[in-house]
Amino acid sequence: MGLAVVRSLDAPRRLDTTQEREDYEQELVDQFLLAAVGAGACDSTVLENRSVIFEFARFLGRPVWTAQPQDADAFLARQRTVLGRAKLTVQHKAWALARFYDFLVLRYQGDVQRLTGHVVIQVIDEFNRPAKADYGVLRIPPTDNEVEALFAAWRERLPHVRKFLPAARDYLAASLWRRAGLRIRETYMLDVRDWRRDLGDYGKIHVRFGKGSRGRGAKQRLVPAINQVNDLLDWWMTDVRHQFGDDYDDLDAPLLPCERHDAHTGRCQRVGDQSLRDGLAHEVARVLPAWSGRLTPHTLRHYCASSLYARGMDLKAIQEILGHEWLSTTSRYIHVQAHHIEDAWADANRRVAARLGERKG
Secondary structure, X not given: OOOOOOOOOOOOOOOOOHHHHHHXXXXXXXXXXXXXXHOOOOHHHHHHHHHHHHHHHHHXXXXXXXXXXXXXXXXXXXXXXOOOOOHHHHHHHHHHHHHHHHHHHHHHHHHHHHHHOOOOOOOOOOOOOXXXXXXXXXXXXXXXXXXXXXXXXXXXXXHHOOOHHHHHHHHXXXXXXXXXXXXXXXXXXXXXXXXXXXXXXXXXXXXXXXXXXXXXXXXXXXXXXXXXXXXXXXXXXXXXXXXXXXXXXOOOOEOOEEEXXXXXXXXXXXXXXXXXXXXXXXXXXXXXXXXXXXXXXXXXHHHHHHHXXXXXXXXXXXXXXXXXXXXXXXXXXXXXXXXXXXXHHHHHHHHHHHHHHHXXX
């Protein structure tokens, strides 16, 4: 993605006309985006920030350096109440504005005041800054018995469905969420080359499109194919993938394709996230109707973390599997059943009683 060539904001100028004010405003935005690129932000983040800033500027109807916190209040309120934006969307827009106004205050406060007479202030403060959208919301996954019942019924039904190939693909994707904790984008962006059966005792999945922090672009990791993932991927590559098309041995072909083919390359086209979501939702409605609308790909990711922890894997290892930047994030994914805590409490009491008995003896 290219950015406009901008001149130094310290260059002498006057802002006597509307056009000059608009040009200056554009230069401020361009400098902010250029700084983001220099910090390593990926193209999608830069484009998203640009879109949010210009959306706010249009809403404001006057130069961005004149904005006040109450303008941001009204903008964010409109996003939720009028436009019906999701909490996470509003949160990201608020963060983009906060970064932009931090940039203006820290770098160009003096320049703006000299040219316009206005003092730039941060419009996103502790009163209108949205809390993390999922903060305090527990995505408690189903029990082991419920998850096993879902996948057992799904597996049993596969040979009898009218369209076996997409059903098998959706089953594999959901199994990767359940057993390897992959995110949905990490899953559908896998290519044939990303299944590395030659690495380690179990093989590894090369996740090339992991979620990066602070818009830094994709974060790569190798996920060991433990927890029966290797058997699933061997089944997929041996018995199923070649039925989609002759590109099954093309390393650049999608690992999880749809049934359509690209007219230019002849390869299968990549499946989209909605198809995978729909496949899971259909089976959940059929087998676990009480979980309809609640058992999502991300909930299965939480289930993966919880089940690995319950089987004795430490948090640091689970953090590496899930690709989290911070261990505190991983800890929020762990949801153990109530008896796990009660058993730990009982074990602690037995140890204390044993020590007291030894002392009396």
